[in-house]
Amino acid sequence: MAILTGSCRFGLWHVHVSWEGNTVYRVRFARQGIGNAVPEEIRRYCAGRPSRLTDLQSIATAGEGVYPRIYRAVREIPCGKTATYSEIAISVGTAPRVVGLAMSRNPTPIVVPCHRVVAKTGIGGFSPDPAIKEALLAMEREGTVCRSEMREINR
DNA sequence: ACAATCGCCGCGC
DNA sequence: GCGCGGCGATTGT
Known part of the structure; x- marks a missing residue:
């Protein structure tokens, strides 16, 4: 499986995510967004909807x-x-x-x-x-x- | 190896 | 409300 990157909106900021499956490698806040999608739980979280971030793993x-x-x-x-x-x-x-x-x-x-x-x-x-x-x-x-x-x- | 770097804390004023 | 010293792991030289 390849490492994917995308971003979603949080208020005035864009949240950039790189991940592979359930494992998240990087998350950072930036002024500009990029086109691709982010994992569902992060998308839901940033939108203020019910989410379970614990379903994701972090390399950290x-x-x-x-x-x-x-x-x-x-x-x-x-x-x-x-x-x-x-x-x-x-x-x-x-x-x-x-x-x-x-x-x-x-x-x-x-x-x-x-x-x-x-x-x-x-x-x-x-x-x-x-x-x-x-x-x-x-x-x-x-x-x-x-x-x-x-x-x-x-x- | 060494020095610099911190998204801090507890104290004494 | 300050200012100060101590704290410990990591990163760069």
Whole structure:
């Protein structure tokens, strides 16, 4: 199977994705879009519709290094909730700044939901623009996007 | 090897 | 509300 790339819209930004099957290699925010499609769950998420990002895998979570363990811990933060840099640090046995650095180098934002990691006082950083982080958190707080298919069926 | 680089935190003012 | 020092893994020279 070949690696595919595409983009979808999120507010004023375009979300570029490269992936193969269920494995996502890169996600990045850019001003310009490209024509091709992105995985369904990311398309639904960006549109604010119910989605299950946990169906996707990220290359960033593989391995036993510190960064992969951080990324796995971040993936366990439920949609609509947040954790602090220090909480993640304690859970994997490292320092808060290492978590910050790992977030800044996260190759697959959204799939590894680094926007759910906030500073103890304040929202913390996000590149290329903290406004994206605020928008993602606001969307998840609203709640529609967080409904999984199971909850859709159960209600 | 070494130095620089961080999306942080807790303290003391 | 500052400013400061400590923190640890990664990346580039």
